[in-house]
């Protein structure tokens with residue numbers, strides 16, 4: 001039974017991880033989150049009252065507060081997910097990406113190192129710093145091949161460059177200070193509780209309200225889709241079993257063009273909401289993203305070989321579940337789209 005300090009636990013992947021850890025393991029969680037626009041404690045309503053769950057409203061760039069959290073909670077492991085994650089936002093405003101993703105990771109690493117240095121015996125030997133990163137650090141693929149763990153880094157956007165920097169910091173803290181680290185790089189996640197700036201939730205919500213479905217460029221860019229709960233299971237496995245200093249790629253073997261994804265959503269909606277059919281009529285081609293990476297595809301065989309992990313969802317089953325979730329969770333959607341969740345959180349955590 002471990003106490004895991006999870007950063008970014010109010011985000012999309014972080015909240016799925018916390019629901020998994022609290023719901024399916026005996027570990028406890030300290031959720032450290034700054035609650036930016038994409039952080040939403042309503043995604044954690046199902047675990048909020050669990051005695052194995054604690055929330056700390058802390059920015060990972062605040063060294064004094066991060067040190068206080070380590071001192072107070074004495075975690076056995078860190079799983080670091082806090083990050084600015086949206087590529088388009090990094091293009092129009094890179095500063096926050098540099099701050100949170102690079103400076104924040106540095107600040108967290110230093111606090112974790114101070115904590116780890118004070119540990120003794122098994123506590124010290126078993127401590128883990130698990131850094132959660134992205135396949136975008138590898139750059140863009142041509143028509144053939146997959147991202148493997150030994151590929152050179154070629155990040156192309158301010159977002160991916162900031163994540164690549166954080167991966168290098170984690171690597172250096174292992175190499176230089178002997179910190180017990182492990183890193184994972186994942187493909188595009190999708191599923192419930194996803195902030196509706198990303199392609200899949202944006203398209204679902206626009207389609208149900210009859211708004212245009214924006215496709216960047218020709219819609220032939222390829223992403224490799226991973227259901228978020230499959231990712232959460234993989235993360236917990238790697239935190240427990242990952243070999244120190246290693247990296248593991250996590251992907252769902254689900255390559256799709258953006259147009260295929262959008263048509264897939266429209267087909268499901270035509271069946272579930274026939275009054276809006278055909279939803280594909282809403283598809284609208286818009287200006288391409290600057291520097292848009294053409295293709296991502298993960299080779300997840302190292303993870304599968306070492307831990308026997310396999311994704312449980314196919315893209316078809318996962319997408320159906322996701323659409324169903326968005327159609328039946330109006331309160332969550334209204335909360336994130338109206339900003340009301342921010343007021344709710346301020347009331348919850350008012351000093």
Ligand code: DAU
Pocket residue numbers: 085086087088133134135136186187188189197198199200202214215216217219221222223258289296
């Ligand atoms: O590969 C992992 C990465 O996946 C994560 O590291 C990032 O944090 C996450 O945001 C995601 O990055 P993408 O840029 O691939 O995701 P996004 O949902 O923004 O876009 C998916 C694809 O759809 C991409 O080719 C751009 C395109 N797109 C996106 C939006 C929002 C559109 O065509 N129209 C849109 O409106």
